[in-house]
Amino acid sequence: MTATMIEAVGLTKRYGETRALAGVDLEAAQGSILGVLGPNGAGKSTAVRILTTLARPDSGTARVAGFDVVTEGAEVRRRIGVTAQDATVDVALTGRQNLVMIGELSRVPRRDAIARADELLDEFSLADAADRVVKGYSGGMRRRLDLAASIVTRPPMLFLDEPTTGLDPASRAAMWGVIRDLRAGGVTVLLTTQYLDEADQLADRIVVIDHGRVIAEGTPAELKTQVGRQRLDVRLARPAPSTVDAFDALAAITSAPPVISDDQRTFSVAVDDEPGLASRVVAQLATVGVVVDEVALHRPSLDDVFFHLTGHAAEVGDSSDPSDIPGEVA
Amino acid sequence: MTAVQELDRTPTTLAAPQSSARSPHFEWLHDAVVLTRRNLVHVRREPAQLSDVTVQPILFTLLFTQLFGAAMVLPGGGSYTDFAIGGLLIMNLATSAPMGTAVGLGSDMSTGIIDRFRTLAMRRSAIVAGRTFSDLLASVMCAVFVALAGLIVGWRPDTGPVGLLAGFGVALLFGYSLSWFGACIGLGTKGPESAQSIGLIILFPLAFVSNAFVPTNHLPAWLGKIAAWNPVSAVGAAVRELWGNPNPSSTIHEWPMQHPVAAALIWSLVILGVCSVVANQLFKRRTAE
Numbered sequence: 001m002t003a004t005m006i007e008a009v010g011l012t013k014r015y016g017e018t019r020a021l022a023g024v025d026l027e028a029a030q031g032s033i034l035g036v037l038g039p040n041g042a043g044k045s046t047a048v049r050i051l052t053t054l055a056r057p058d059s060g061t062a063r064v065a066g067f068d069v070v071t072e073g074a075e076v077r078r079r080i081g082v083t084a085q086d087a088t089v090d091v092a093l094t095g096r097q098n099l100v101m102i103g104e105l106s107r108v109p110r111r112d113a114i115a116r117a118d119e120l121l122d123e124f125s126l127a128d129a130a131d132r133v134v135k136g137y138s139g140g141m142r143r144r145l146d147l148a149a150s151i152v153t154r155p156p157m158l159f160l161d162e163p164t165t166g167l168d169p170a171s172r173a174a175m176w177g178v179i180r181d182l183r184a185g186g187v188t189v190l191l192t193t194q195y196l197d198e199a200d201q202l203a204d205r206i207v208v209i210d211h212g213r214v215i216a217e218g219t220p221a222e223l224k225t226q227v228g229r230q231r232l233d234v235r236l237a238r239p240a241p242s243t244v245d246a247f248d249a250l251a252a253i254t255s256a257p258p259v260i261s262d263d264q265r266t267f268s269v270a271v272d273d274e275p276g277l278a279s280r281v282v283a284q285l286a287t288v289g290v291v292v293d294e295v296a297l298h299r300p301s302l303d304d305v306f307f308h309l310t311g312h313a314a315e316v317g318d319s320s321d322p323s324d325i326p327g328e329v330a
Numbered sequence: 331m332t333a334v335q336e337l338d339r340t341p342t343t344l345a346a347p348q349s350s351a352r353s354p355h356f357e358w359l360h361d362a363v364v365l366t367r368r369n370l371v372h373v374r375r376e377p378a379q380l381s382d383v384t385v386q387p388i389l390f391t392l393l394f395t396q397l398f399g400a401a402m403v404l405p406g407g408g409s410y411t412d413f414a415i416g417g418l419l420i421m422n423l424a425t426s427a428p429m430g431t432a433v434g435l436g437s438d439m440s441t442g443i444i445d446r447f448r449t450l451a452m453r454r455s456a457i458v459a460g461r462t463f464s465d466l467l468a469s470v471m472c473a474v475f476v477a478l479a480g481l482i483v484g485w486r487p488d489t490g491p492v493g494l495l496a497g498f499g500v501a502l503l504f505g506y507s508l509s510w511f512g513a514c515i516g517l518g519t520k521g522p523e524s525a526q527s528i529g530l531i532i533l534f535p536l537a538f539v540s541n542a543f544v545p546t547n548h549l550p551a552w553l554g555k556i557a558a559w560n561p562v563s564a565v566g567a568a569v570r571e572l573w574g575n576p577n578p579s580s581t582i583h584e585w586p587m588q589h590p591v592a593a594a595l596i597w598s599l600v601i602l603g604v605c606s607v608v609a610n611q612l613f614k615r616r617t618a619e
Binding site: 015049052053054055056074077078080082084086087088089090092093097101102104105106107133149153 | 357360361364365367368371372375376441442443445446447448449450451452617618619
């Protein structure tokens with residue numbers, strides 16, 4: 001039997017004039033990773049804040065680990081770990097002191113909290129920096145500490161709000177590894193991200209949010225099919241008429257109509273995702289004597305997803321991010 | 331960054347979710363103590379934070395006793411130094427304790443750490459209490475420095491150990507109640523800087539329109555009335571009475587000056603009661619969204 005760890009129906013939330021959520025449903029099965037994908041200001045953080053009992057929905061209901069986030073907040077908090085978008089560790093404490101404190105505040109006996117902190121510092125490659133003040137940590141180290149802090153109690157449900165935003169590729173890959181390991185250990189994860197490839201890499205299901213609404217959902221494969229295929233850009237060594245030959249030669253690979261550039265030297269065409277596609281393209285073109293300068297395959301980006309689903313590009317604007325407009329300024 | 335395999339074994343929380351054999355009050359106290367320890371680590375990182383409970387009391391004690399002492403004649407006689415130490419204790423506590431709480435909470439509220447605390451299985455109300463606990467410890471330190479500086483300049487209490495401790499106790503209780511007043515300011519203002527300036531605007535007149543440094547016997551009637559009913563005066567008179575030091579206020583015919591210990595305790599408990607309720611409401615409102 002697979003339990004449902006997140007069950008949210010019709011969540012709405014306003015911050016003053018800003019409508020952060022306009023009726024969002026979310027569902028995550030136990031042991032799965034739910035990717036919530038959307039640009040800045042789409043409402044991702046607001047959804048996380050509601051599910052983690054930091055904010056109350058204006059309407060709608062949500063249950064996390066079987067408990068209502070509004071009426072049974074304390075029960076929810078006993079079962080979740082949260083890594084917010086901005087690191088929420090104490091920068092004046094050392095890494096170890098942070099983890100022990102969070103353990104103790106989560107009702108872990110002090111001795112166990114100390115042992116658990118050691119364990120986590122090792123696992124997250126922070127052992128060398130364990131007794132240094134967090135103020136001196138790099139961005140990647142802070143994120144790792146933040147994630148470690150979220151799993152001190154080994155919660156069955158983990159919320160990660162843009163865990164890799166701003167990280168270098170190596171730290172990002174490392175973070176993905178950790179998230180996969182957590183899932184392998186049976187943890188349910190809700191992960192928000194602005195990156196399609198991140199959701200694609202990690203999530204079992206993806207929900208795409210824009211302007212506080214769910215605009216698409218499904219498995220990564222379903223979503224990509226819905227969004228469209230990869231784009232192949234080919235730049236020829238000589239202009240037309242060889243373009244025509246090139247189309248004919250490629251007809252076997254793609255049936256979509258190509259788009260030709262004004263100088264007749266470049267064309268773009270939608271193709272299916274197949275292994276070895278690029279080398280097949282070059283070989284096929286060689287059979288008709290077309291010499292290629294450049295072949296590039298473009299996977300659908302978040303921009304493509306948004307353009308396809310909404311007809312507008314993903315707006316990347318910090319000002320509309322609801323996490324920047326906390327209701328705290330009362 | 332390798333596997334977090336432990337999770338295989340325990341897909342539930344480390345802290346058994348259901349079982350919480352301890353009473354709610356114990357949990358609250360436990361959380362507040364953990365946070366107190368955290369605040370003390372902050373102090374250790376930046377010891378300059380403690381200047382208002384170390385350097386300031388010494389400086390003020392020397393300044394006031396040496397400067398004013400030379401010119402001041404107490405109604406009813408007695409040494410100004412013996413009179414002044416009680417007042418200096420109250421004045422230092424009445425500024426440092428609430429300001430520490432106001433600025434400390436103001437800083438915490440402006441970072442993400444409160445959000446982290448609010449997603450943990452802890453008692454949320456312990457966040458404010460933990461801050462007041464660490465400020466109480468700072469107040470104890472402040473009291474020690476005032477007393478040491480006082481002994482150096484010639485202050486001598488004329489009472490037994492019980493009276494001496496009772497005097498410190500009354501003063502510290504008052505300082506602690508003002509910490510909660512500081513909490514209200516820290517939570518009601520937008521950041522640590524505004525908490526600081528608003529706190530000082532309220533606290534300095536409170537500390538000065540009192541018998542802390544000067545006998546209030548010959549003030550103009552209206553000002554004398556305010557001074558007599560100022561909680562700072564009640565605590566000042568109570569401490570002097572308990573320490574057996576000169577207390578000119580005992581001849582003022584206002585109830586708090588006739589019953590300074592009772593008045594000091596009542597004031598402290600009223601401030602504590604009102605401000606702790608208000609502070610917890612402000613905290614809830616500030617974090618509600």
